[in-house]
Amino acid sequence: MTSVLRSFxxxxxxxxxxxxxxxxxxxxxxxxxEYSGPPVNHDIPQVLPIDVRRIPTAAVAAKVLKIGxxxxxxxxxxxxxxxxxxxxxxxxxxxVEDTDDNCKARVDYDYGxxxxxxPEISSSExxxxxxxxxxAEAPGPxxxxxxxxxxxxxxxxxxxxxxxxxxxxVFPERPVILDEVKGxxxxxxxxxxxxxxxxCIVCRANYCSKCVIRAMGSMPEGRKCITCIGYRIDESRRGxxxxxxxxxxxxxxxxxxxxxxxxxxxCEVNQLPPHLVCxxxxxxxxxxxxxxxxxxxxxxxxxxxxxxxxxxxxxxxxEGEKPSQIITSQLTVGYQIRQxxxxxxxxxxxxxxxxxxxxxxxxxxxxxxxxxxxHFWVTADGSYQHEGMNYVxxxxxxxxxxxxxxxxxxxxxxxxxxxxxxEEVANNTGEVNLKNLDRKQIAKFLLVGGDQSxxxxxxxxxxxxxxxxxxxxxxxxxxxxxxxxxxxxxxxILEGREQFEEDYSIEMRRLQHIDQPGPSEISEEVDxxxxxxxxxxLKAFSDWLLQVMVSGNLEAVFPAATREYAxxxxxxxxxxxxxxxxxxxxxxxxxxxxxNYFLDRAVEISRINYEPSEMDILYAEGIALxxxxxxxEFSFPILSQDAYxxxxxxxxxxxxxxxxxxxxxxxxxxxxxxxMFEDVNLVMFCISxxxxxxxxxxxxxxxxxxxxxxxxxxxxxxxxxxxxQKNFILILNKFDLLEEKIEQVPLSQCDWFQxxxxxxxxxxxxxxxxxxxxxxxxxxxxxxxxxxxxxTGRKLFVAPVTGLEADSVNLxxxxxxxxxxxxxxxxxxxxxxxxxxxxxxxTT
Ligand SMILES: Nc1nc2c(ncn2[C@@H]2O[C@H](COP(=O)(O)OP(=O)(O)OP(=O)(O)O)[C@@H](O)[C@H]2O)c(=O)[nH]1
Ligand SMILES: [Mg+2]
Numbered sequence: 099m100t101s102v103l104r105s106f107x108x109x110x111x112x113x114x115x116x117x118x119x120x121x122x123x124x125x126x127x128x129x130x131x132e133y134s135g136p137p138v139n140h141d142i143p144q145v146l147p148i149d150v151r152r153i154p155t156a157a158v159a160a161k162v163l164k165i166g167x168x169x170x171x172x173x174x175x176x177x178x179x180x181x182x183x184x185x186x187x188x189x190x191x192x193x194v195e196d197t198d199d200n201c202k203a204r205v206d207y208d209y210g211x212x213x214x215x216x217p218e219i220s221s222s223e224x225x226x227x228x229x230x231x232x233x234a235e236a237p238g239p240x241x242x243x244x245x246x247x248x249x250x251x252x253x254x255x256x257x258x259x260x261x262x263x264x265x266x267x268v269f270p271e272r273p274v275i276l277d278e279v280k281g282x283x284x285x286x287x288x289x290x291x292x293x294x295x296x297x298c299i300v301c302r303a304n305y306c307s308k309c310v311i312r313a314m315g316s317m318p319e320g321r322k323c324i325t326c327i328g329y330r331i332d333e334s335r336r337g338x339x340x341x342x343x344x345x346x347x348x349x350x351x352x353x354x355x356x357x358x359x360x361x362x363x364x365c366e367v368n369q370l371p372p373h374l375v376c377x378x379x380x381x382x383x384x385x386x387x388x389x390x391x392x393x394x395x396x397x398x399x400x401x402x403x404x405x406x407x408x409x410x411x412x413x414x415x416x417e418g419e420k421p422s423q424i425i426t427s428q429l430t431v432g433y434q435i436r437q438x439x440x441x442x443x444x445x446x447x448x449x450x451x452x453x454x455x456x457x458x459x460x461x462x463x464x465x466x467x468x469x470x471x472x473h474f475w476v477t478a479d480g481s482y483q484h485e486g487m488n489y490v491x492x493x494x495x496x497x498x499x500x501x502x503x504x505x506x507x508x509x510x511x512x513x514x515x516x517x518x519x520x521e522e523v524a525n526n527t528g529e530v531n532l533k534n535l536d537r538k539q540i541a542k543f544l545l546v547g548g549d550q551s552x553x554x555x556x557x558x559x560x561x562x563x564x565x566x567x568x569x570x571x572x573x574x575x576x577x578x579x580x581x582x583x584x585x586x587x588x589x590x591i592l593e594g595r596e597q598f599e600e601d602y603s604i605e606m607r608r609l610q611h612i613d614q615p616g617p618s619e620i621s622e623e624v625d626x627x628x629x630x631x632x633x634x635x636l637k638a639f640s641d642w643l644l645q646v647m648v649s650g651n652l653e654a655v656f657p658a659a660t661r662e663y664a665x666x667x668x669x670x671x672x673x674x675x676x677x678x679x680x681x682x683x684x685x686x687x688x689x690x691x692x693x694n695y696f697l698d699r700a701v702e703i704s705r706i707n708y709e710p711s712e713m714d715i716l717y718a719e720g721i722a723l724x725x726x727x728x729x730x731e732f733s734f735p736i737l738s739q740d741a742y743x744x745x746x747x748x749x750x751x752x753x754x755x756x757x758x759x760x761x762x763x764x765x766x767x768x769x770x771x772x773x774m775f776e777d778v779n780l781v782m783f784c785i786s787x788x789x790x791x792x793x794x795x796x797x798x799x800x801x802x803x804x805x806x807x808x809x810x811x812x813x814x815x816x817x818x819x820x821x822x823q824k825n826f827i828l829i830l831n832k833f834d835l836l837e838e839k840i841e842q843v844p845l846s847q848c849d850w851f852q853x854x855x856x857x858x859x860x861x862x863x864x865x866x867x868x869x870x871x872x873x874x875x876x877x878x879x880x881x882x883x884x885x886x887x888x889x890t891g892r893k894l895f896v897a898p899v900t901g902l903e904a905d906s907v908n909l910x911x912x913x914x915x916x917x918x919x920x921x922x923x924x925x926x927x928x929x930x931x932x933x934x935x936x937x938x939x940x941t942t
Contacts, residue, residue, distance in 0.1 A: 269367045272329040274302040284323075285309035294345040299335045299362070300326035307345050320362020321346075331368050333402055339363050374402030376417075377432030378439065386431045393426035395513070406439035407432055410449045411476045413510070415440055420454040424510045427478035445471035447485070456507045463503040464494060480512070498779070502925050540731070540754045543914050544775050545829075546815060547784030548762045548808045549794075552831035555716065555901035556784065556910075557728055557759040562712045563908050564732035576715045577708060578657040580696060583719065584703050585656050587693040588667065589647045592640040594686040595679040599630035632675045639666050660706060667704040691835075692717050716902065729758045734912060755915065762811055769814050776820035780914050783812055784829040787836035787875065787898075790851060791843040805848040812882070816889050825917050827895045828882050829910055830875060834900045837871040845874050850881065 275284070281291030283306035295304035298314070300322050305313045315324045320339065322329070331339070340363040342355050350358075362368060372387035382390065390396060397405070397414055404417040412427035418441040435451050442452035446461070446468050453461075458468050466474075466482065473485040480495030494500050495512050504511040547553040561568060568576070606627065632640065646655050670676050680697070683689055695717045696703055703714075710718070733754050758775065765771050789804035796802055816826060845854040856873045868876075879896040886894035895917050897910040 268371060268373065269328065269330045272300050272326055274300075274332050276302070283309050285313050294343070294348070296321055296343055296345045297335075298323045298326050299331045299339070299368075300329045302332055302335070307349055310345065311349070317358045318361055319365045319367055320358055328367060330371065336370070336401060337399065339368060370400060371402065375400065376404040377407050378435050379404075380432045382431060389429055390425075390431050393429055395424070395426045397423055397425050405432075406435055406451070408435050408439075408449045408451055410478070412478045412512075413448075413451075420456055420508075421510055424478075424512050444468070447471075447473040448476050449474075456509055460500060460503045460507055460509055464492075464497050464500045466491070499925065502922055506925075540756050541780070541915065541918050542756045542758065542778040543780045543782055543911070544778040545757060545759045545782045545784060546762070546765075547786075547829070547831075548804075548811050551784040551786045551789075551808065552829075552899075552901040553759050553761065553784045554728075556829070556831070556899065556907050557730070557757060558716050559901060559904055559907040560732065560757050560911060561730055562716060563904050563911075564734070566730045566732050568712070568715060573710060573715070576718050577710050578660075580703060580710055580714060580718045581660050581708070582652060582656040583693075584667075584696055584700060585643060585663070586647060586652055587689060587697055588670065588700065589643045589652075590686055590689045590693070591676065591679050591683065591697075593644055593688075594682070595630050595632070595640070595675060596644075598679055598682065599628055599675070602628050602630050628675075629678050630675045632670075632673055636666070636670055636673060636676075639663070639670070660704065664704040664706060668701050671701050690719060692719055727758065727760045727764055729756060731756050734915065755911075757911070769811075769818060772815065772818050773820040778824065779918055780825045780827060781815065781821055782827045782829050782910070782914060783815060784831050784899075785812070786832045787830050787878065788832050788839050790845055790848040790878075791839060803848050806850060809850065809882075809885070813885070813889060816886055822890075825895070825921055826886065826892070827897055827910070827914055827917060828879070828886075829897055829899050830878060831899045831901050833871065833875065833898045833906070834902070836874060837869070840871045840874050845877070851877070 279289060281293070281295075282289045282304070283295065284303035285305055286309050288306060290306070293306055295306055296310045296314070297304050299320060303313075303323055305323075313323050314321060319327055321343075322331075340359045342359055346355050346358070370387065370391075372382040372384045375382045375387060375390075377386075377390075391400065395412070405414065406417055407414050407425070407429070408421075409428055409431075412424045413421040414423045414425045415421040417439065420440055435449070437447070437450060437452050439451050440454055442454045442457070444453055444455055444458045446453050446458050448457070450473075461468055461474075474482050475485045476482045476494065480493040481490045482492060482494055483490050501511050503509070545553050545556060560566070646652055683694070683697075696714075702708060731754055758778065760775070785805070785808045789808055792804040793801050794804060794807070812828075815821065845851040854874065854877050856870060856877075867873075875898050879898075883894045883896065886892065895913065897913050898906075899910045900906045
């Protein structure tokens with residue numbers, strides 16, 4: 099039987115179009131295409147209005163391309179009819195061959211302008227047929243265009259899987275056309291290898307920009323030659339469905355492209371034929387395919403083929419191969435999984451499937467014993483147990499080592515561990531996805547240390563460094579703490595003033611007594627001359643403050659009393675006696691070093707409207723902000739100086755880190771709360787380098803060296819079962835203070851450091867020997883390294899730090915990140931070696 103192609107051309111029926119699409123043509127025409135016919139099972143007639151640009155000379159509205167069931171008897175004949183119903187028969191075209199009773203075609207164009215303005219359109223081009231004239235002129239080999247070959251629609255096209263389901267229509271296939279000459283347009287046969295071409299997604303025939311619209315019409319099923327409409331796409335082109343091309347962008351307006359791409363993706367005939375996807379040996383029905391493709395975590399780039407699916411765990415793979423993906427579990431697709439679905443030969447079963455060697459290796463890395471041919475039951479969340487036992491042994495996906503192992507062994511790992519099925523991903527916005535990403539990649543650092551070791555300083559420094567803002571509450575708390583501390587520093591100075599005043603009086607009296615031994619008027623005179631004496635009002639304030647401090651009520655009085663006493667601080671600051679004492683503040687041993695930083699701005703800080711700067715917050719000492727447990731998330735910014743580093747070493751801002759600071763006191767007796775932190779990746783243990791020369795009296799009155807106390811805490815944490823496999827970095831903090839202290843206080847103050855005997859150069863200008871502080875640091879570091887190795891058999895990393903210096907803290911934290919990276923690389927490397935070995939062993 100013959101299909102009839104009809105061109106409906108009002109006014110002019112068979113003109114030849116010079117199909118120039120040069121730039122500069124801005125005339126648009128629109129046309130619609132309607133197609134109906136049995137091979138295409140369209141419920142709705144496809145009428146697609148399309149704006150086409152750059153069609154020469156006139157505004158043309160070509161509309162309605164219709165393939166209908168007319169003239170079914172005219173074999174080898176093209177029928178054209180004009181708008182008035184006249185028809186022109188173009189017979190003898192051997193290119194036209196109809197094999198389908200049911201196929202009908204009519205091509206109608208409606209030009210909105212007078213014939214003078216019309217482009218010339220050849221009779222056959224609307225349906226993508228070879229233009230005889232073009233062919234005659236066309237250079238190069240004369241390749242004949244594909245024949246119009248409508249598929250015979252038979253009952254065999256109705257696919258039935260034997261189930262009760264409705265029979266499914268199987269769309270016909272068309273052989274692809276393999277051009278022998280590259281760069282040839284299939285319609286005009288002009289050759290230009292460099293010009294963009296558009297290929298038919300069914301037969302792969304290429305068309306140049308001049309011919310594409312003529313060959314493909316309004317593209318109701320996307321980029322198909324008109325003769326390929328109703329045919330299944332070439333599966334190798336599935337990946338490009340819906341992705342527009344440069345050529346289309348050049349010749350069509352955005353709206354039209356959008357429309358075509360939408361149709362290309364959504365029209366029924368272009369969908370993956372369900373019967374070609376076989377899951378657990380069962381060809382899918384359309385319903386099964388839809389449920390598979392619309393599940394929250396569908397198989398990626400699904401193509402026709404044979405697959406296996408473990409519906410309990412969600413593992414998915416090609417038949418005879420290892421799993422390639424974890425899709426949503428519990429989908430009702432396919433038969434029961436076969437034991438040899440993935441061609442495993444390990445005698446280890448997961449959900450009735452014998453797993454592959456790689457999977458067994460992954461289980462071993464996860465610490466799961468695979469001896470004795472075990473049968474495991476693994477659910478979608480990674481919970482695993484021995485088959486038949488009601489005891490969950492653990493969760494695969496919670497183990498970091500498993501993630502690394504899967505990466506190294508090219509095994510799938512759930513994209514979102516907390517939700518392996520991906521339900522949330524499907525329902526939520528990008529914000530949630532970002533959170534998931536963060537959760538996935540976060541590296542946790544636990545910063546822990548003893549009293550005054552500097553953990554809160556390092557924590558605050560990290561906040562400032564990585565732009566993690568202090569909250570309003572934190573700022574307010576620190577403000578009050580700084581103001582309270584200020585009063586305590588002033589109290590210490592006032593206490594010192596009393597002492598200096600008394601010392602001064604005694605000295606003056608002694609001197610005057612030497613000059614004029616005699617009665618008591620002298621003492622009154624001495625008191626008046628005492629440079630450390632203050633006015634009665636300030637004296638009253640001083641007495642009150644010292645009293646508050648002695649009674650331990652400073653916290654109760656301040657910050658409430660700040661407003662009231664701020665003016666007095668200003669007065670005090672101007673007072674000569676106070677200033678004289680302040681000048682001698684180095685003699686006041688109770689005054690912390692950091693006090694200088696705040697006392698220099700005492701008047702400003704005591705004001706009610708004082709706002710602490712980030713530096714103030716950093717320097718603030720006392721119980722606030724990071725008292726107890728504090729946590730922050732951050733990422734390392736890529737620094738410009740990193741540019742010369744290998745790209746691998748550059749920190750990726752997407753990689754998130756979490757710094758958790760915890761003080762010894764928050765760990766409870768025997769550090770029993772430490773197990774709360776068992777999921778951290780790195781422990782940063784902080785010790786103050788000045789501890790070696792400091793002592794404290796415990797509750798029983800025994801004097802203990804602080805370094806030994808820190809050592810004890812270190813031992814306890816290093817050997818804690820929760821941290822048995824963790825990386826450790828020892829932060830030796832307050833290096834700046836060590837530099838000063840080591841010159842005055844020998845390291846041997848601490849019993850553990852008795853054998854520190856650095857060679858001291860006799861030459862004062864010797865520059866080859868490192869400074870004493872450096873050697874002391876090195877010595878302490880080695881002491882701790884040996885201790886750690888003896889306790890754990892592992893390696894300890896050590897970093898010198900000055901908590902008050904940003905660079906120093908930055909380096910230490912980046913060092914931590916590097917340690918984690920090395921660890922991951924080491925693991926990956928060892929696993930790769932192992933897997934290569936095991937794969938080699940299995941193949942030999
Ligand atoms: N000079 C100097 N001072 C430091 C350094 N690190 C911390 N400090 C100071 O040492 C004191 C104690 O530091 P913190 O960070 O509060 O110590 P901590 O670990 O929080 O200990 P607690 O305060 O007992 O909780 C503060 O006054 C800090 O300003 C440092 O590297 N150099
Ligand atoms: Mg502190």
